[in-house]
Every structure is written in C-alpha cells, then in structure tokens.
Amino acid sequence: MPELPEVETIRSQLSERIPGRRIDTIAVYDEKTVSPLAPGEFEEAVTGQTILAVNRYGKYLEFPLRSGSAIALHLRMTGRLHWRPGSADDGTRFLKLELTFDDGSSLVFGDMRRFGRAWLLPEDGAARRDYWARKVGIEPLGAAFTAKVLEQVLDGRRGPIKPTLLNQSIVSGLGNMYVDEALFQAKIHPLRRAGSLATREIIALHRAMRDRLRVAVAHGGASIDSYRDGLGQRGSMQDYLKVHLHEGEACPRCGCVVVKTRVAQRGTYWCPTCQPEP
Numbered sequence: 204m205p206e207l208p209e210v211e212t213i214r215s216q217l218s219e220r221i222p223g224r225r226i227d228t229i230a231v232y233d234e235k236t237v238s239p240l241a242p243g244e245f246e247e248a249v250t251g252q253t254i255l256a257v258n259r260y261g262k263y264l265e266f267p268l269r270s271g272s273a274i275a276l277h278l279r280m281t282g283r284l285h286w287r288p289g290s291a292d293d294g295t296r297f298l299k300l301e302l303t304f305d306d307g308s309s310l311v312f313g314d315m316r317r318f319g320r321a322w323l324l325p326e327d328g329a330a331r332r333d334y335w336a337r338k339v340g341i342e343p344l345g346a347a348f349t350a351k352v353l354e355q356v357l358d359g360r361r362g363p364i365k366p367t368l369l370n371q372s373i374v375s376g377l378g379n380m381y382v383d384e385a386l387f388q389a390k391i392h393p394l395r396r397a398g399s400l401a402t403r404e405i406i407a408l409h410r411a412m413r414d415r416l417r418v419a420v421a422h423g424g425a426s427i428d429s430y431r432d433g434l435g436q437r438g439s440m441q442d443y444l445k446v447h448l449h450e451g452e453a454c455p456r457c458g459c460v461v462v463k464t465r466v467a468q469r470g471t472y473w474c475p476t477c478q479p480e481p
C-alpha cells in the first residue's frame with residue numbers, strides 16, 4: 204500500500220508537470236471512484252478548471268483548482284496515478300479516471316481493487332484547512348513535528364506503539380512497512396505501550412521515523428507489490444528495508460533472526476534482540 208514516501212514521490216513528480224495546466228476533458232470510467240457524486244457531476248465540476256498546485260496531506264493528494272475548489276484523491280491499496288506526455292493509451296489497466304490537459308498531456312488513475320477514491324473539497328479556504336485538520340494528524344516530515352510533539356501525542360496512551368503510529372489521525376502517512384522500519388531503527392518493540400516510552404526512546408523514534416521516510420522518498424518509494432511512481436516507474440526502497448519482509452533472515456544490526464508476528468492484525472517484522480519484548 205502506498206505510504207507517505209510513495210505518495211510524496213508522486214506529488215513531487217506531478218507538481219513539476221501539472222500546475223498551470225487546464226483540464227480539457229475528464230472521463231470517469233468507474234462511478235464508484237467518485238461516489239457519492241455521479242460521474243457527470245464530477246466531470247462538470249472539474250472540466251475547464253486549471254490545476255494550481257499538487258499538495259499532500261498524509262497519504263492524500265490535493266489538487267487545488269482555479270474555481271477555489273480542489274480535487275482530493277486517495278490511492279488506498281492498489282491505486283496508481285500516472286502522468287504521461289500525450290494521451291496515448293499506455294496500457295494502464297483498471298482505469299478509473301482520465302484527465303487530459305491543454306498541452307496534450309494526461310493523467311490516469313488506475314486501481315485494480317476499486318478502493319481508490321477522488322472527491323471534491325469545499326471552495327472556502329478555511330473550510331478546507333479544517334477538513335484536512337480533522338482528517339489527518341501531524342505531518343511527520345514537517346517542521347512542527349518535533350520529538351517534544353511526539354512525546355505529547357504519545358503521553359498517556361495505553362495502546363501498543365505500532366497501532367498508535369498507524370493511526371492516521373495522530374501522525375499521518377506511516378503505514379505497516381515504515382512503522383516496522385522505524386521501530387526497528389529506534390530499537391522499540393511494536394507491542395510497547397505507547398505512553399510508556401522513555402524520553403530517550405521517543406527521541407530515537409522521532410529521528411528514526413523522519414530518517415526512514417526521508418530515505419524512502421530519496422529512493423522514490425518502495426515497489427513491493429503494485430506501487431509505481433507518477434511516471435509509471437518502480438521505486439527502489441524495497442532494496443533498503445531492514446526488517447520488513449525479512450522474516451527468517453539475519454538482523455542487519457545484531458545477526459539474530461528477524462521474526463514475523465501479528466500486531467493489530469498486521470504482519471509485523473522485528474528483531475527479538477534489538478527490540479526486546481516488554
């Protein structure tokens with residue numbers, strides 16, 4: 204599933220190509236993608252609009268339009284967003300949306316599993332800020348996310364640290380893969396009670412979260428299953444994962460065998476020596 208680094212890779216590629224482009228045509232091929240709006244309503248609202256920017260909130264993308272409204276989009280499990288210089292069919296399968304721009308370039312949204320969504324956001328800027336503030340937690344790569352802030356949001360939480368970090372309304376953008384990697388780097392067991400971490404552990408976790416996300420962005424994200432970047436290319440972060448998907452292999456830090464268990468219904472990889480059980 205695309206997490207923050209994968210969505211950020213797409214955002215960065217699209218933001219070099221799409222802002223300033225007018226949407227000449229839009230075709231909705233799967234009504235579920237834009238539900239509850241009807242395909243015709245969605246098409247009418249965005250046709251002729253100029254895209255002003257490409258923003259990211261956690262794992263969501265936002266495309267503000269000249270009308271003041273904005274298109275929001277979530278790739279969910281298997282969604283792909285692919286920009287191409289022309290409108291020729293590039294073989295994208297499971298096509299949900301297709302936008303063509305005034306310079307002949309186009310953007311297609313494909314999704315094998317039909318969970319990906321696009322919807323319209325309010326025209327009022329303050330209402331939009333409220334919308335995102337309610338929907339997503341702190342941006343982990345933002346300047347406002349300090350170790351102190353992480354300590355404050357974890358304070359008093361009785362649940363285990365892994366599901367706490369997966370909760371998008373607390374810190375946004377991390378999924379199963381990068382939480383495993385960050386907890387390994389910070390030497391914290393995934394079942395540690397979130398509110399029980401010592402200050403030095405929180406500092407290590409904060410550093411590990413930002414480090415793993417930044418490294419993953421630098422590698423264009425991880426193409427483990429269906430993820431491709433905004434130009435249809437694979438990322439390479441899958442080659443730099445240390446424990447995630449490495450069950451039975453040697454821990455790169457201590458040489459012990461990496462194990463896989465289930466935490467919060469998610470396959471969870473960790474090193475029993477580096478990350479002692481609570």
Ligand SMILES: [Zn+2]
Nearest residue numbers: 454457474477
């Ligand atoms: Zn280890």
